[in-house]
Amino acid sequence: MAQELLVIGGGLAGCEAALAAARFGAKVTLVEMKPAEFTPAHHSPRLGELVCSNSLRSAQVTSAVGLLKAEMAIMGSAMIKAARATAVGAGKALAVDRERFAQHMEAQIEAEPNISRETRRVDQLPTTPAILATGPLTTEGLAEVLGKATSSDHLHFYDAIAPxxxxxxxxxxxxxxxxxxxxxxxxxxxxxxxxxxxxxxxxxxxxxxxxxxxxxxxxxxxxxxxxxxxxxxxxxxxxxxxxxxxxxxxxxxxxxxxxxxxxxxxxxxxxxxxxxxxxxxxxxxxxxxxxxxxxxxxxxxxxxxxxGSIHRNTFLDAPRVLDPNQRLLAYPHLFVAGQLSGVEGYVESAAMGMLCGINATRLMHKEALLTPPPTTALGGLVTHLQNKATKDFQPSNVNFGLLPPLEEKVYKKQRGAAQARRALADLMAWLKTEGLSPQEPPPPIPEVSYSKNKKKS
Ligand SMILES: Cc1cc2nc3c(=O)[nH]c(=O)nc-3n(C[C@H](O)[C@H](O)[C@H](O)COP(=O)(O)OP(=O)(O)OC[C@H]3O[C@@H](n4cnc5c(N)ncnc54)[C@H](O)[C@@H]3O)c2cc1C
Known part of the structure; x- marks a missing residue:
């Protein structure tokens, strides 16, 4: 019998991971402790719960988080489908009706024949291929074994974020x-x-x-x-x-x-x-x-x-314990997705879930694992998780600072558009090289006029 993929945690990263893996042909068991047990921040019995704000931030492709969403949409993201179907008016942002959003995520999981669900709390690290997506409020028992497995120096419990x-x-x-x-x-x-x-x-x-x-x-x-x-x-x-x-x-x-x-x-x-x-x-x-x-x-x-902020947040010291495909160095059958892996935010968590879902399936199919180009927003998040230069690693939202600088000199107001043009061109070329089909075309991006003084290389 073919091996199953275990996805632990049915939040944003876990749902996205399970659906991506199923789409790529894996048999998935999604384990979520709700509604038998809740973290202190979760209240809905549904999967894919947004714990606080109902905003997925900027919808504009010229912003880093807008670009990330565009890349996810091209790659078939379940979160983006749910968000588009349940959007509420929010100007230039993408905000959703949180209850309908969670219903939509859950409906996608239930409609997927390759996914079965279990309601239970996980307290041990799995011995078979799995994705850990238990989020910033991972239960104490699991956090403790994860801490021991990575050495407790590499598992943080508080975010102390400076502006x-x-x-x-x-x-x-x-x-x-x-x-x-x-x-x-x-x-x-x-x-x-x-x-x-x-x-x-x-x-x-x-x-x-x-x-x-x-x-x-x-x-x-x-x-x-x-x-x-x-x-x-x-x-x-x-x-x-x-x-x-x-x-x-x-x-x-x-x-x-x-x-x-x-x-x-x-x-x-x-x-x-x-x-x-x-x-x-x-x-x-x-x-x-x-x-x-x-x-x-x-x-x-x-x-x-x-x-700045300070809040309870369990996350790994990713540069020191994860490989470039978000696998625990000490346990390469275990992927870590979402906030627990060291990204910050709903969209970022789902994005890493999507990548882990695809790569976990490829690992089980004995195919080479994928790493998105560093010039994309997805690649920028991977770069952050591998930034060994930071001694005090902190989770990060996606931002253009995680991407390599532009090669051309561009007027300040057009930098977002220039980043988006480069990122989406590189993403499309990469998908083609890897034999992956885009699920939709890239969105239109405003024109960029490059200034006369080209940057010296
Ligand atoms: C209080 C708070 C407010 C936040 N507000 C925002 C915000 O407004 N906007 C934003 O972009 N980001 C916010 N974040 C940051 C982050 O984006 C979210 O926490 C996001 O939900 C993370 O996605 P995730 O999939 O990694 O984890 P989650 O969405 O938390 O999903 C983890 C799932 O795993 C389950 N689980 C946990 N432990 C176990 C276990 N041992 N066994 C089985 N299941 C388990 C949980 O029940 C949960 O369903 C907030 C974080 C916190 C803590």
Whole structure:
């Protein structure tokens, strides 16, 4: 009898994985503990539940997440089918009726003859080919065995996320490069200084900003080395000046002196086009962050591509424990998909489910495994999961910083279109080479006019 593929977890990644595997000819058993048992964030008895927002973010192919959705649609994604069938008006975003969305996902699973379902909690790692897609709230028992299998250093339980800005929107007249005690004007850190008055205004806003209430399953015991900035600030007005806003050794080339306080920005991606605010993990609401962080003069008009957050999130240290096809290095019959693998977001989780479903089937059929081109949004997520240069790996949403820079010089407003053109051309060529049929043609993409000065290669 042909071997079956086990998919554990019937969330976004698990459903997408099961349906992709079934479409490619695998016999699949999808195991989900609901409705017998629920994580603290899941409430619906259905598969494919959206746990929080009903938005799948931008629908525009010129944004990274819009491009990812276009690539998934071309590859036959079940999530995209369900989202299109249950969309609600949301301007340039793709939002869905969450109940009808879950019904649609479940109906696709039930209509697939290659998939059978089991309701039970899994507490051990399977010994046969399987995809682990149990999400950020993976049950404790399974998380524990996964921790032991990968060494507990490689399984994280909390996300402490610092905000990220784009370099070209930082006001460079108020910022300077420099490492602590290094040569002013040179170094890896972009320093954003605050005078005494600016710091006092910032501090007052920070300590009065609204915070996201903790969910009942979130234990407010933070690691001392990773405290939210507002928790540090609450200990006293000077605490931040001895912590993440310490000015010591950071000569401001404009004054030749240390400023009163400094926020340091560090490269977030390979090309340094995105920078994170070092030590600025926070539980402030996004709205409060938008007000408080703009009081840092260099960031007054910055584009924040990610806000800070801290929440329970079980995820693997992917660069150190997964291979480029999301298999556990120590257990190559086990794929890891979704948020547990180290991507962030509904769409990203489903995308990795789709890739794992296809590759798990190919593994069982003894076919070569597939890796999408790095210039695609799908490939960018794989690049993130394999980024061994990051010591403190954190889950990431898809963004253009994960893709190689464009070869041509392109006007800023057209960069998204240029990325999308390159990505979809490369995706279509790759599908052809691998003998995979696109399920729909690529969407139209706005024209791009390349600027006269070509980038030097
Ligand atoms: C509180 C919270 C809010 C979030 N809000 C958003 C948001 O608004 N937008 C966004 O894009 N992303 C959000 N995320 C991040 C992430 O995109 C979602 O968690 C997403 O659902 C992850 O997809 P997944 O398939 O990996 O996991 P899930 O969708 O969580 O699916 C995992 C499934 O596995 C099951 N399961 C768990 N353990 C076991 C076990 N041992 N045996 C059997 N079954 C098991 C669960 O019941 C669940 O159905 C949020 C995350 C959290 C924790």
């Amino acid at each position: 990220i800005v784009t370099l070209d929107t930082v006001d460079m007249s108020s910022a300077y490069w420099g490492d602590r005690y290094g040569e002013p004007g040179e170094g890896d850190y972009l320093n954003c200084p605050l005078s005494k008055g600016e710091y006092e205004r910032f501090y007052a806003a920070l300590t009065s900003g609204a915070q996201v209430p903790l969910k009942d399953f979130e234990n407010p015991r933070f690691f001392e080395g990773c405290l939210p900035i507002e928790v540090m600030a609450a200990r006293g007005e000077k605490t931040l000046l001895f912590g993440p806003m310490k000015p010591v050794g950071l000569d401001d080339p404009r004054t030749g002196r240390w400023p009163h306080a400094v926020v340091q920005l560090r490269k977030e991606n390979r090309d340094g086009t995105m920078l994170n605010l070092v030590g600025f993990q926070t539980k402030l609401t996004y709205e409060a962050q938008n007000q408080v962080l703009r009081l840092i003069p260099a960031l007054a008009s910055a584009e924040f591509v990610r806000w």
